[in-house]
Amino acid sequence: MKKDIILAGVGGQGILSIAAIIGTAALDMGLYLKQSEVHGMAQRGGDVSSNLRIGDKEIASDLIAMGKADLVISVEPMEGLRYLPMLSPDGWLITNSKPFVNIPNYPEIESVYSEIAKVHRHVILDAEEIAKNLGSAKAANVVILGAAADHMGINFEIFEKAIRTIFGKKGEAVVELNINALRAGRDFSAKNSHL
């Protein structure tokens, strides 16, 4: 088993919080893991990505080869498209639909959506909206992770456990919210995957 995942978004959107949950789950399963992060200048509202690799054999490179990623998980729609050269022909693009507009020339959102629709396998969801309905938009990233959860070769319960580990200190209400967010993402994905 080997999964190569690109996490994408805009600096400050917290893509590393998704990485932390996947990482905790992978460790729990005794998998190998390598995860590259972006620090420094690029974090200031620029495009950011993280290469996350998990597998049952030792992993060589910290970076994923182009065209070899199994998943691009993006918390922002245009940013998801930026990493298409990384995505393997049968890989999944799982992306938030809510744009993060901090540049004056952000493209027409409908044309962004139609580019996403062209991707062979994709899921697009309004994670903020789903999270808000569960109680807090803060859980949006976990909703997106939930939408990707079934494509990672990790049992869903292990993700739930990882959320308990990570959010446990913040109290039961926060744990509940995030577990619900994870489930809501998965449920959405089950019903709305485009193949």
Added chain:
Amino acid sequence: MQKLLLLGDEAIAQGAIDAGMSGIYAYPGTPSTEITEYVQHSKEAKQKGIRCSWSTNEKTAMEAALGMSYAGKRTMVCMKHVGLNVAADPFINSSITGANGGIIVVSADDPSMHSSQNEQDSRFFGKFAMIPILEPANQQEAYDMVGYGFNMSEKYKVPVLMRITTRMAHSRAGVARGETKKQNEMSLPSDLRQFVLLPAIARRRYKMLLNNQLPFENESEQSSFNQYIDGANKKMGIITTGIAFNYLMENYPERILPFPVLKIGQYPLPRKLVEKLCNECGEILVLEEGYPIVEEMLKGYLANGIKVKGRLDGTVPRDGELNPNLVAVALGMTDTKGADVPTLVEARPPALCAGCPHIDSYLALNEALSTLAPGRVFSDIGCYTLGALKPFEAINSCVDMGASITMAKGAADAGLVPAVAVIGDSTFTHSGITGLIDAVIDKSPITVLILDNGTTGMTGGQDSAAQGRIEAICKAVGVEEDHIHVFKPLRKNHEENTQILIKELAYQGVSVIIPRRECIVSIDKRMRAKEKAKREEQQA
């Protein structure tokens, strides 16, 4: 024991804590910052009393570490690659003084310039200083090399350089800890003049360093970090350094290498192993992250005409970091790539945070300068460098830490009056003060803006050595009190702030203006820490 999931930076820090380090000295700089931060946040380090607060710059860090080594304890100095330029004087000389307690200098290179002005290769500095260099290929090696490096440093009484690159620094993987060692007792050098570099002593010390070159090479031949991995196909031999090995392996999913490979993690190069590879193989491919240093050395000492491929002949691109695809192409494999990026995708460059105090400072400065010809603002290294981009386009230089004040002075000397310097609080204490003294001595007509956001913002909000002292420092170096102003960069103060700037721009001497408002990211961080403390208190 459960493996720890650590960044390369963190693995180095944990390695140092476990190897009995007594103090770490550093100035923040991407991608090295997390080494020191890890020690600062480590409970274990606290219990062990490891000294770990930030230094004013890399030079002071290097010198303080040398002092700790003099007193017999193990110490580490960390910086980004360009920081080693700042520390170059004590660094190069430390190879002559030698060490007493073990000393490891970690320099984190940034090929592809993710967050830097250049992609210089610190291995050249190590070679220049003629000291052993360690370059880990993975996080476990990064951890293991620290203890190994301290031992070597104490065995030969010489500093050891550890060179990492961005992907090593900022990638996480499982790391198994080794044994922990107690800190050294304090002990002075057996020769109390070892560190006195008067010519007569320096000449003797330099000879010792020269005499150690062969033993260093022998250490490299024996080192487990340098591995000769045989392969059946001798048409080509491959030399990898540091993480380049991983990119090579990535292209062989079964992990069976067809060609003989020499994996390098320790320098000076193990000459015998290199010769063995060259004698057995028809040609050599060199895969190294950074400058073609090994490649150049091979071309230099192999007059026998063996073909060496690498960055110099275009087999590998001359600049930028490596990745699995570039290595695949160098191996003659077919490249892979997914779909193209749709043309509608726009670049998203980094920008100042919404609400950043620098925004209001630049708006005021731009307005104050609006009646003058453009091209007179010299800036520096920090978040505010982003003022070069739209919509501000407010600055005309960013060279090295502190260069804003000195370049403004030089330009004013040449007749560009008024000339403006824009520097951050932390960069000012790092390297701006000496330049300000130069300007005061000459009464140069420059206006210096010291943007005081109370932190080292770009690297994630480390403590700034300038905190609460900027006016006092300016006054003490001779800036006239009447020409030191503090204002609060806020939209509502725009008019007033602009007027202060206009007035001082007209002054034919040194003025210092200090726009002071806290970085909003650090306010946020402070608030969250406070909430967390409150929560913990309630739980207790």
